[in-house]
Amino acid sequence: MGYPRASEEASAQYRAAQKGAAFAVFSDWGVLRFAGPERSKFLQGLMTSDVAALAPGQSGWSCLLTAKGRIRAHVLLLAREQEILALGPSAALRNLAEDFGRVILLSQTTMSPAEDLAAPILLLGSGAAEFADYVPPDLEVLAARDGRFSPPAAWLLAPKDRSEKVLATLQSAATARLGPEAFEMLRLEAGIAAFGRELGEEVFPQEARLEAEVNLNKGCYLGQEIMSRLSRRGHVNRLLVRLKLAGPEIPTAGAKVLVAGRESGFTASAAYSPREGGTLAFAFLRREDATAGTRAELEGGRPAEII
Numbered sequence: 460m461g462y463p464r465a466s467e468e469a470s471a472q473y474r475a476a477q478k479g480a481a482f483a484v485f486s487d488w489g490v491l492r493f494a495g496p497e498r499s500k501f502l503q504g505l506m507t508s509d510v511a512a513l514a515p516g517q518s519g520w521s522c523l524l525t526a527k528g529r530i531r532a533h534v535l536l537l538a539r540e541q542e543i544l545a546l547g548p549s550a551a552l553r554n555l556a557e558d559f560g561r562v563i564l565l566s567q568t569t570m571s572p573a574e575d576l577a578a579p580i581l582l583l584g585s586g587a588a589e590f591a592d593y594v595p596p597d598l599e600v601l602a603a604r605d606g607r608f609s610p611p612a613a614w615l616l617a618p619k620d621r622s623e624k625v626l627a628t629l630q631s632a633a634t635a636r637l638g639p640e641a642f643e644m645l646r647l648e649a650g651i652a653a654f655g656r657e658l659g660e661e662v663f664p665q666e667a668r669l670e671a672e673v674n675l676n677k678g679c680y681l682g683q684e685i686m687s688r689l690s691r692r693g694h695v696n697r698l699l700v701r702l703k704l705a706g707p708e709i710p711t712a713g714a715k716v717l718v719a720g721r722e723s724g725f726t727a728s729a730a731y732s733p734r735e736g737g738t739l740a741f742a743f744l745r746r747e748d749a750t751a752g753t754r755a756e757l758e759g760g761r762p763a764e765i766i
Contacts, residue, residue, distance in 0.1 A: 465640060465641075469644065471635075472636070473645065473733055476641070479586070480587045481637050482633050482635075484579075485548075485579045489572065491552050493545065497566045504680050504681075505562075507524060507674060508672050508673070513536060515540045519536055522664050528682040529663060533654040550655055551655075576601075580629070581642075584633075590615060593632040602615055608651070644731060647729070648732050648739065652668075656712075665695045666699060697745055699742070699743055700741070700744055701739055702763040703732075703737055703765075703766050704737060704757070712725075712729075716742050716756070717755060725743060729741070
């Protein structure tokens with residue numbers, strides 16, 4: 460069944476995050492920089508969101524799809540005066556660079572790794588959106604708002620030559636530096652799907668409830684025809700849900716989930732939730748079963764309920 464309830468260290472970090480702002484460093488993430496006069500037009504024709512609507516300083520999550528409409532990459536786009544930055548897991552950025560590299564020569568757009576920037580930092584919790592309260596302006600940190608968290612969080616991008624000072628400032632101003640386990644606890648409680656965990660090339664955006672990141676009115680982009688077809692049909696066959704499981708043990712990803720005695724789907728990420736007093740797990744279930752309050756069980760009889 461995997462490891463049991465959260466470690467003492469993760470629990471302490473979680474509790475500290477409830478009292479104020481906390482931060483996490485995503486060393487396995489990176490940033491791609493898009494520049495040139497057609498950068499917005501280029502991304503508009505490939506990504507699912509309305510990139511052209513982003514004014515300088517605004518940010519938003521967006522998907523790159525396969526030709527069959529599945530999620531090839533999921534990144535946060537930050538518009539600036541002379542560039543657009545894409546933040547995301549290294550695997551997502553590699554897919555982005557590979558696919559864009561085939562067509563970018565047809566556009567007045569350049570794409571390059573933002574090697575001058577350190578690994579993205581997520582600042583979340585009370586007052587996180589007002590990141591200047593934690594990071595002085597003279598450190599020249601860029602920020603991208605992330606409204607998926609409540610209260611909203613901020614992704615911080617520091618110049619590499621100032622990253623140590625930024626981390627030291629955060630360490631003294633915030634209540635905790637989160638490790639991966641504590642962040643997973645907060646992510647599961649917030650219901651945020653992650654690329655490489657819940658999101659990937661076997662998943663439609665609609666299955667992961669990312670409809671807000673899919674624009675159906677802006678014109679053509681890769682996978683747009685599939686998105687329109689799914690919209691006309693009205694539904695997908697499975698949906699991402701969160702299960703509250705009996706007991707503290709963390710199930711392994713891929714555990715079978717049964718509803719009314721028949722197999723309905725499988726689990727993805729899971730983490731212990733102090734707020735719920737038990738384990739939360741993401742799961743993909745048949746659409747007709749994906750309703751809050753539905754009782755389910757893992758293979759082997761462990762009780763669960765959709766929240």
